Amino acid sequence: MTARRxxxxxxxxxxVAGLAPRLALTASAGAAASARAADVGRGHVRLxxxxxxxQFDDQMRSRLxxxxxxxxxxxxxxDAGEQLLLAQGKPAPRFRLASATPSSGATPFGAGQxxxxxGRSADGLEKSVxxxxxxxxxxxxxxxxxxxxxxxxxxxxxxxxxGAHRLLPAPRHAGGWWTYSGATHQDRRDWMQxxxxxxxxxxxxxxxxxxxxxxxxxxxxxxxxxxxxIGHLDKLPRLVALPVKAVGDQVELALRSDEPQTLAPGAxxxxxxxxxxxxxxxxxxxxxxxxxxxxxxxxxxxxxPRSAHDSVWCAWGYERDFSLQRVRDTLPKAQxxxxxxxxxxxxxxRLTGDWHNIDLAKFPRGEADMKDLVADxxxxxxxxxxxxxxxxxxxGSDELHDHTDLLLLDKDGAVQMVSWWxxxxxxxxxxxxxxxxxxxxxxxxxxxxFDGLKIDGQHLNGVAPCFNPKHKHARPEESVEHxxxxxxxxxxxxxxxxxxAVVEVCPCGTSYAFHNMPWIDQAPASDPLSSWQVRHKxxxxxxxxxxxxxxxxxxxxxxxxxxxxxxxxxxxxxxSTKFTWPxxxxxxxxxxxxxxxxxxxxxxxxxxxxxxxSDGTYRGELYDIAFDKPETHVVEKNGVMHYAFYAPSWDGxxxxxxxxxxxxxxxxxxxxxxxxxxxxxxxxxxxxxxxHLLIEAVLEGTAERPLARATRVPARLIGRDGFPLxxxxxxxxxxxxxxxxxxQPLTGTQSTRVQMLHADGxxxxxxxxxxxxxxxxxxxxxxxxxxxxxxxxVVEVFIQSPDDAGTDRYREIEVAPNGLVMDIDIRGSxxxxxxxxxxxxxxxxxxxxxxTAELSVPLPAAASTRAATRRGGxxxxxxINLFRIEGSGAQRQYSAWSPTGTPTADFHVPxxxxxxxxxx
Numbered sequence: 001m002t003a004r005r006x007x008x009x010x011x012x013x014x015x016v017a018g019l020a021p022r023l024a025l026t027a028s029a030g031a032a033a034s035a036r037a038a039d040v041g042r043g044h045v046r047l048x049x050x051x052x053x054x055q056f057d058d059q060m061r062s063r064l065x066x067x068x069x070x071x072x073x074x075x076x077x078x079d080a081g082e083q084l085l086l087a088q089g090k091p092a093p094r095f096r097l098a099s100a101t102p103s104s105g106a107t108p109f110g111a112g113q114x115x116x117x118x119g120r121s122a123d124g125l126e127k128s129v130x131x132x133x134x135x136x137x138x139x140x141x142x143x144x145x146x147x148x149x150x151x152x153x154x155x156x157x158x159x160x161x162x163g164a165h166r167l168l169p170a171p172r173h174a175g176g177w178w179t180y181s182g183a184t185h186q187d188r189r190d191w192m193q194x195x196x197x198x199x200x201x202x203x204x205x206x207x208x209x210x211x212x213x214x215x216x217x218x219x220x221x222x223x224x225x226x227x228x229x230i231g232h233l234d235k236l237p238r239l240v241a242l243p244v245k246a247v248g249d250q251v252e253l254a255l256r257s258d259e260p261q262t263l264a265p266g267a268x269x270x271x272x273x274x275x276x277x278x279x280x281x282x283x284x285x286x287x288x289x290x291x292x293x294x295x296x297x298x299x300x301x302x303x304x305p306r307s308a309h310d311s312v313w314c315a316w317g318y319e320r321d322f323s324l325q326r327v328r329d330t331l332p333k334a335q336x337x338x339x340x341x342x343x344x345x346x347x348x349x350r351l352t353g354d355w356h357n358i359d360l361a362k363f364p365r366g367e368a369d370m371k372d373l374v375a376d377x378x379x380x381x382x383x384x385x386x387x388x389x390x391x392x393x394x395x396g397s398d399e400l401h402d403h404t405d406l407l408l409l410d411k412d413g414a415v416q417m418v419s420w421w422x423x424x425x426x427x428x429x430x431x432x433x434x435x436x437x438x439x440x441x442x443x444x445x446x447x448x449x450f451d452g453l454k455i456d457g458q459h460l461n462g463v464a465p466c467f468n469p470k471h472k473h474a475r476p477e478e479s480v481e482h483x484x485x486x487x488x489x490x491x492x493x494x495x496x497x498x499x500x501a502v503v504e505v506c507p508c509g510t511s512y513a514f515h516n517m518p519w520i521d522q523a524p525a526s527d528p529l530s531s532w533q534v535r536h537k538x539x540x541x542x543x544x545x546x547x548x549x550x551x552x553x554x555x556x557x558x559x560x561x562x563x564x565x566x567x568x569x570x571x572x573x574x575x576s577t578k579f580t581w582p583x584x585x586x587x588x589x590x591x592x593x594x595x596x597x598x599x600x601x602x603x604x605x606x607x608x609x610x611x612x613x614s615d616g617t618y619r620g621e622l623y624d625i626a627f628d629k630p631e632t633h634v635v636e637k638n639g640v641m642h643y644a645f646y647a648p649s650w651d652g653x654x655x656x657x658x659x660x661x662x663x664x665x666x667x668x669x670x671x672x673x674x675x676x677x678x679x680x681x682x683x684x685x686x687x688x689x690x691x692h693l694l695i696e697a698v699l700e701g702t703a704e705r706p707l708a709r710a711t712r713v714p715a716r717l718i719g720r721d722g723f724p725l726x727x728x729x730x731x732x733x734x735x736x737x738x739x740x741x742x743x744q745p746l747t748g749t750q751s752t753r754v755q756m757l758h759a760d761g762x763x764x765x766x767x768x769x770x771x772x773x774x775x776x777x778x779x780x781x782x783x784x785x786x787x788x789x790x791x792x793x794v795v796e797v798f799i800q801s802p803d804d805a806g807t808d809r810y811r812e813i814e815v816a817p818n819g820l821v822m823d824i825d826i827r828g829s830x831x832x833x834x835x836x837x838x839x840x841x842x843x844x845x846x847x848x849x850x851x852t853a854e855l856s857v858p859l860p861a862a863a864s865t866r867a868a869t870r871r872g873g874x875x876x877x878x879x880i881n882l883f884r885i886e887g888s889g890a891q892r893q894y895s896a897w898s899p900t901g902t903p904t905a906d907f908h909v910p911x912x913x914x915x916x917x918x919x920x
Contacts, residue, residue: 052067092121117129127146144270222624238481283539403436425464451500532560557578565600565607615637640698710919767884797881799857816842896912
């Protein structure tokens with residue numbers, strides 16, 4: 001069994017029932033340098049992989065030990081982590097370990113190793129704990145916990161805990177602790193904070209104020225050398241807390257419920273599936289891991305439309321008292337500056353909730369004026385988005401008068417307040433609420449012509465339990481658990497009306513609820529209170545939604561100083577502004593774009609539009625946002641590394657992490673200043689700046705030929721079918737294109753992202769293709785002859801080995817959405833089909849209009865020993881190009897990663913191929 005795989009080990013020869021209590025090795029006992037892993041906690045059982053050991057004593061108390069360093073490092077003492085809480089929060093009597101059974105096998109998250117433990121208390125309670133360590137996710141322990149009442153009397157519970165541990169003091173070199181919380185707080189505090197003495201945060205996932213609640217069920221605490229995260233993996237939101245508390249130099253954390261209930265005789269209680277993750281780096285790492293585990297259960301954010309990454313102007317600078325004429329007057333300036341979206345914000349409706357009633361004081365002709373505004377925006381080559389705050393309904397509105405039955409009521413029959421707008425909550429789980437919002441979105445997009453929606457309000461992140469008897473909920477918590485169904489109704493109705501519609505959700509300063517994310521196209525910084533919030537929210541959301549998700553920095557006017565575009569651009573965020581022009585009617589809080597400010601706006605909007613870093617790959621694992629100075633963020637796009645540094649002032653060395661072997665040219669791409677070169681073998685440079693510096697690193701020799709990277713995939717992450725496992729693709733380099741063979745932007749929906757891995761002479765590729773409509777051959781015309789697969793929809797990869805550089809010989813592999821494959825060896829005008837050489841598998845996600853093709857292409861072995869060159873573990877000399885064909889007739893589009901530049905569509909131009917580097 002490899003070191004990577006988890007294993008169970010008895011730390012004593014005696015069977016469990018015969019174990020005598022023994023002292024566990026603790027930090028105070030000395031964890032001596034000579035201690036071996038097998039000596040830690042002798043007399044108990046453990047399950048471990050190469051990063052984490054979970055150990056249990058004979059009372060079913062557990063502790064966490066970090067592995068992988070020079071010696072095992074205990075992170076906790078033996079704690080009663082999984083516990084029932086009785087009156088006044090007193091824990092249930094101690095449990096005695098009765099059995100411990102190892103096993104292995106498949107889980108929804110991949111193969112894993114399990115340890116199932118059971119124990120009994122003196123008063124008849126039974127506890128079952130199953131720990132699972134996953135082969136693909138080292139350092140992550142899943143915890144399935146259940147309790148049963150085997151006595152003849154009922155037990156009154158005040159709550160329960162899972163994974164409750166007190167982390168031992170950090171060594172001096174590790175610095176202090178920091179924490180990330182996915183909970184919502186009314187004061188809109190930072191999501192990432194230092195854990196100072198006296199720090200305590202409950203992190204309740206339910207309502208923390210009348211209209212503030214919900215969140216992502218994960219907390220993380222980390223220091224310079226390691227971190228520990230805990231959360232739950234239930235597919236529905238749960239009303240649990242994830243408290244973090246500083247106790248002297250130690251930190252407590254847990255998954256906890258404080259909901260009273262009665263455990264009747266013979267009854268059992270199963271708790272949500274929890275996890276504990278030990279990691280290096282900051283909270284990006286466990287948040288990214290959490291997303292992957294939830295994706296494995298089917299909860300995945302979609303690949304957004306291309307326009308979700310485009311820059312935004314919003315009319316909110318005029319606030320609710322805008323006039324239609326002022327909005328129209330500002331549009332020419334927004335267009336001139338290169339902004340792609342125009343958003344009509346709050347104030348277009350008569351009252352909140354009356355979304356069918358346009359304010360006739362602003363739009364005298366009602367819907368006709370609204371449609372004309374959209375037409376004006378479209379005539380300028382821009383897209384139109386409309387603000388809305390669903391689930392909120394104002395007193396005096398027609399919606400409230402006509403649909404009182406939709407209200408969310410508390411246990412006393414009172415309405416739930418949305419305090420910001422002085423409105424009432426509607427119940428998101430009620431079917432009629434979902435139907436009405438779906439019909440409204442169909443009207444806004446399908447009839448009025450808007451291209452997207454800005455869905456706004458802190459009340460949309462979570463709701464309270466609903467006790468309205470007319471809704472016939474099986475349990476009041478159904479309103480909490482089915483908020484995502486409301487999101488789904490919004491998302492699907494918008495995309496049914498327009499497949500390219502962008503659904504933006506801004507929960508006003510709250511920490512996003514992960515369970516809603518599969519139904520969001522764009523997530524903004526959500527009313528940031530500072531530039532720091534723009535950046536650290538970006539890091540969190542790129543982990544939660546995906547490394548190339550559409551994150552927006554929100555209005556730049558909300559950043560520190562009101563003009564810090566750098567904090568959005570540097571983290572791969574969409575830039576947004578709410579400037580007013582040519583005048584601002586407000587004597588205070590004016591957002592007027594003055595002649596002095598305009599060059600600044602123009603420069604940063606141009607930089608965002610030119611680089612398009614929002615759809616690049618955010619490399620959040622490279623730098624620790626708390627401990628690395630200066631604060632650094634990295635976005636990789638098509639082989640170019642983009643670094644963003646932030647500090648009040650900096651004059652000193654900076655190490656550029658993540659560079660592949662070779663010499664890299666550095667450039668301040670915002671101001672057009674060359675900064676010299678750096679060798680990846682010594683990637684430290686001296687930099688001097690105030691506030692921020694954004695630079696790009698371009699590998700020398702790739703200016704004419706774009707660069708694609710393929711990293712080595714470990715054998716353990718290759719499935720039995722020969723394709724990489726899903727977890728292998730998560731960190732694979734990506735190349736993105738949405739232009740045709742001439743380099744011109746595509747019209748419509750089409751965009752393509754290609755990831756690459758390699759192992760043992762095989763190149764693995766995964767095409768993620770956003771489509772409008774698919775057209776394929778029903779079956780293969782011939783299993784051996786070349787036939788025109790390319791006449792319908794396909795993705796294609798052309799590969800040229802180092803031995804064939806400069807010639808007209810290369811491989812062409814085509815794959816259609818239905819899995820048909822064509823593999824051709826090309827030598828000038830000669831073509832030969834290679835049968836059975838390359839293999840592929842495909843999937844089509846019709847709901848999100850995405851199709852995926854995975855290819856495994858054998859590479860010529862001789863190339864690695866002759867014309868190819870190896871430098872620093874990188875095999876160079878390969879050439880590659882990536883293509884896509886979609887549509888028919890006038891709608892047919894031919895796209896190329898490295899444009900061929902021919903007068904008519906032609907992919908067979910080997911001199912236009914880009915470079916491929918096989919790394920690792």
